[in-house]
Amino acid sequence: xxxxxVATMRRNLLLVxxxxxxxxxxxxxxxxFLVVSFYRVSLFQLVHEPNLANYARIWSDYLGPIGYTAGIxxxxxxxxxxxxxxVAHLIWSRGDGWGNFLLGATLLTLFGGYxxxxxxxxxxxxxxxxxxxxxxxxxxxxxxxDALLYSPLAVVLVLVSYLLPFAILxxxxxxxxxxxxxxxAARDLGASPWGVLRDAVLPRIVxxxxxxxxxxxxxxxxDYVTPxxxxxxxxxxxxxxxxxxxxxxxxxxxxxxxxxxxxxTSIAVIAAAWIGMRTFLRAK
Amino acid sequence: xxxxVARNLGLVVGILTVVFMTAPLVLVVLxxxxxxxxxxxxxxxxxxxxxxxxxxxxDFWGALRNSxxxxxxxxxxxxxxxxxxxxxxxxxxxxxxxxxxxxxGLPMMMPPLVLALALLTLFSAxxxxxxLMTVVLAHLTFTMPFVILIVTARLRDFDxxxxxSARDLGASPWTAFRSVTFPIIRPTLFGAGxxxxxxxxxxxxxxxxxxxxxxxLPTLVWGMLRTGVDPSINALGALILLATLGTSALALRIxxxxx
Numbered sequence: 238x239x240x241x242x243v244a245t246m247r248r249n250l251l252l253v254x255x256x257x258x259x260x261x262x263x264x265x266x267x268x269x270f271l272v273v274s275f276y277r278v279s280l281f282q283l284v285h286e287p288n289l290a291n292y293a294r295i296w297s298d299y300l301g302p303i304g305y306t307a308g309i310x311x312x313x314x315x316x317x318x319x320x321x322x323x324v325a326h327l328i329w330s331r332g333d334g335w336g337n338f339l340l341g342a343t344l345l346t347l348f349g350g351y352x353x354x355x356x357x358x359x360x361x362x363x364x365x366x367x368x369x370x371x372x373x374x375x376x377x378x379x380x381x382x383d384a385l386l387y388s389p390l391a392v393v394l395v396l397v398s399y400l401l402p403f404a405i406l407x408x409x410x411x412x413x414x415x416x417x418x419x420x421x422a423a424r425d426l427g428a429s430p431w432g433v434l435r436d437a438v439l440p441r442i443v444x445x446x447x448x449x450x451x452x453x454x455x456x457x458x459x460d461y462v463t464p465x466x467x468x469x470x471x472x473x474x475x476x477x478x479x480x481x482x483x484x485x486x487x488x489x490x491x492x493x494x495x496x497x498x499x500x501x502t503s504i505a506v507i508a509a510a511w512i513g514m515r516t517f518l519r520a521k
Numbered sequence: 522x523x524x525x526v527a528r529n530l531g532l533v534v535g536i537l538t539v540v541f542m543t544a545p546l547v548l549v550v551l552x553x554x555x556x557x558x559x560x561x562x563x564x565x566x567x568x569x570x571x572x573x574x575x576x577x578x579x580d581f582w583g584a585l586r587n588s589x590x591x592x593x594x595x596x597x598x599x600x601x602x603x604x605x606x607x608x609x610x611x612x613x614x615x616x617x618x619x620x621x622x623x624x625x626g627l628p629m630m631m632p633p634l635v636l637a638l639a640l641l642t643l644f645s646a647x648x649x650x651x652x653l654m655t656v657v658l659a660h661l662t663f664t665m666p667f668v669i670l671i672v673t674a675r676l677r678d679f680d681x682x683x684x685x686s687a688r689d690l691g692a693s694p695w696t697a698f699r700s701v702t703f704p705i706i707r708p709t710l711f712g713a714g715x716x717x718x719x720x721x722x723x724x725x726x727x728x729x730x731x732x733x734x735x736x737x738l739p740t741l742v743w744g745m746l747r748t749g750v751d752p753s754i755n756a757l758g759a760l761i762l763l764a765t766l767g768t769s770a771l772a773l774r775i776x777x778x779x780x
Contacts, residue, residue, distance in 0.1 A: 248694075251609050254605060258662060262658055262661060263628050267635075270638065320538045323534050324535045342543050346542050346543050351724075356549070357544075357546070360552075361548065397541075398545065402542060455631070460632070460634070489642055500635065
């Protein structure tokens with residue numbers, strides 16, 4: 238008996254490096270970051286006097302930007318999750334070449350340069366870009382549309398395009414174990430395709446849909462590169478405000494408080510999405 | 522009839538979505554050979570000039586060197602630490618192991634900006650100097666969960682009877698691991714390491730805040746993006762694409778990992 242206990246204990250030692258990484262480089266920094274959000278700076282030095290001034294300032298000055306960020310991120314997350322479901326369903330339902338081709342394309346775009354993709358979209362949507370040249374060439378518009386680039390629309394387009402592969406894979410992973418023959422039985426008994434989808438497919442993949450939604454929402458809410466590169470000066474998302482506290486403005490505590498306010502809002506939105514999915518996509 | 526329409530509509534929307542997702546990457550590669558500064562169709566001539574311009578930049582070679590160091594260190598570190606953890610997690614009772622998996626998975630769900638700023642704030646309080654080392658440490662946090670996920674999934678399919686017989690025949694845990702477990706899971710480890718490397722190589726946000734000076738390939742792209750239109754970005758983009766696609770395609774092939 239003793240031997241088994243010792244062996245288990247020795248085996249558990251293998252967890253130590255991973256715990257050190259998770260604890261030392263993730264949990265401890267986050268807790269410290271939370272503590273700092275209650276401090277203030279004076280003459281570029283942290284002043285260790287806990288107070289709520291940062292949060293009070295966010296409450297009075299930044300509720301608008303937080304709401305705007307949550308709105309645009311929710312739009313991106315909804316569009317991404319819907320399109321991801323369409324593609325994942327296609328890959329799952331088509332055993333033929335098309336399914337494999339789409340899966341391959343998804344896996345290939347998973348990695349491949351976050352900044353490079355943004356750059357490509359910038360040249361696509363620009364005044365002299367391919368989209369505008371095509372529109373003018375087809376005489377759909379007389380002059381190039383400037384609003385394609387440097388607008389909230391551009392931010393949505395770029396982030397949806399970037400996030401799709403990350404959303405498709407978990408949804409496809411959840412669809413894959415579902416046996417299509419079990420669904421054919423429902424069809425034989427007279428259920429409509431939409432009925433089968435609603436009652437037999439969607440309820441079983443709620444966790445994956447939520448993962449896709451949460452991932453898309455969090456990445457969008459925390460992004461500052463895309464809004465800066467394609468959003469124009471009017472599209473200021475929380476990521477931009479947060480990042481600027483660590484660059485020019487050197488106000489870490491305010492930046493930390495902004496981060497936790499945005500995270501808290503994100504968790505609330507994701508929880509609402511979860512409740513919504515559980516209510517509307519219940520198994521019958 | 523109606524079903525037919527719905528099915529085809531799904532196909533059309535799905536294919537358009539995939540085109541929308543892949544188009545930027547295809548264009549970057551295409552225009553990296555374009556014989557003109559203006560990025561528009563039709564492409565009149567092909568050239569390697571943008572690659573030549575890129576390779577003649579001094580800062581490209583420095584960035585490449587830094588990226589190689591970080592990527593290799595993160596790949597090795599993440600794979601070793603993640604695999605050790607996975608070996609304990611598969612032996613846990615189902616509830617405990619589910620809890621451990623979600624705990625270790627937390628950094629995957631955190632926006633990179635938050636990871637970067639929390640670490641930056643701690644490092645600045647502790648007086649840690651930023652360097653390639655801090656980049657590597659930061660990258661371990663979000664690459665390790667992928668390794669744990671992939672290796673745990675592989676070890677769950679693993680037939681432990683073989684391991685038990687090795688132990689019954691008197692092999693020490695280390696010998697049993699080296700001669701039985703390791704040869705079987707080696708392809709998975711290799712694949713998981715490559716995925717960690719692809720993620721590390723592609724990261725810009727965390728690297729940007731953790732890097733004291735110099736460049737990695739993504740921060741070099743960032744610098745070039747800010748100086749205006751420069752088609753050698755296409756060449757650099759195509760090279761990064763080649764590297765990440767190469768490693769991840771190889772990884773997915775080896776592990777058979779599908780989400």
